[in-house]
Amino acid sequence: MLKLYNRERSGNCYKVRLMLSLLGLEYEKIPVHREGKGRNILPPEFERLSPLRQIPVLVADGKPYWGTIAILVYLARRYGGERWLPHDPEGEATVTQWLSLAQNEIFSGLGRARSMRAGRWHGYGTLEEAHAVAAIALRVLEARLSASDWLALGRPTIADVACYSYTVFAPEGGISLKPYPAVRAWLGRVQGLPNYLATPVYDGAGGPLVE
């Protein structure tokens, strides 16, 4: 049985829940509540699960995996065959490029802006800086998605799953996707995948749902 240490509003946990859903996998959710604003979300006794004490953590065959990208790689390799992460060097490297964009510019732009506006950000920087990084990420996504339906290959891969989460949450960080029509069309394609799992998206002031 797969177990996921999960917080519903965490964008990184949502990536894993979305992947589990797309693969049609059953799993047990173990709810985690954030303690304060620090980097370490889990209490110290969880260090055996995640040395950084962060979520998500997936436990599979009794072994814990930490790190969102590592968990997506595990699920794709273990349950997805070639479909979500190819084995050939060119294909895997191309997917990996976009996994890095998700972890770097998308997270530190869109993800950071969202956390800041929710009062949950623990560290450095200003909202303006986060918005500037978000604009870089969205420009790169828009250019790629103007030329291709999916980010890495001619089909959806874990690259799309990894980049989708904080992008769809853009309004919560006070970022409009209006200037990015190709990004919006791609969000719609992800939402049309079989077994897609929706997540609520609020407006930037914690107001009504926009999805």
Next chain:
Amino acid sequence: MLKLYNRERSGNCYKVRLMLSLLGLEYEKIPVHREGKGRNILPPEFERLSPLRQIPVLVADGKPYWGTIAILVYLARRYGGERWLPHDPEGEATVTQWLSLAQNEIFSGLGRARSMRAGRWHGYGTLEEAHAVAAIALRVLEARLSASDWLALGRPTIADVACYSYTVFAPEGGISLKPYPAVRAWLGRVQGLPNYLATPVYDGAGGPLVE
């Protein structure tokens, strides 16, 4: 022929040069000079190579790969067989966990501190914040390397290559590795690998070599 868009003092470019050396591969270096302090290092005409206009970029069989981790994955898969990056889900996910540590806490701690002290940092945060993140990364590395010779598996993998670079540059960021004996022993093991490629490490004030 492999081509690497390279800057000698870039810690991310050094990861790729080290991997190329460990694999015994010949390649052509194309020197890149930093323009100002911005995120975009390459001039606009390089956008066809890297949408973020960052280095390193590896060109293999005429195709450009951007993103340090993607390049390491490409080289390991294309030239390294199972040795540097296994195909099984558990092994690959375990390697990937440490690739994320390299990109997140090691870079934004040790890498950021190094850039700040060199006057090359483009963005957010203070040296104290960078040092605090570096301490988290080093604590995690020390705990792991107290129990295991190598980060991910019972042998060196691209996880060790990815985490080595900014860790060995710690003194340039004003960070002492004295409190981390297991980390220092591991640096020595990496340095003892066949075809290891050394890099100069200066003290934090741009002074004499410490390696």
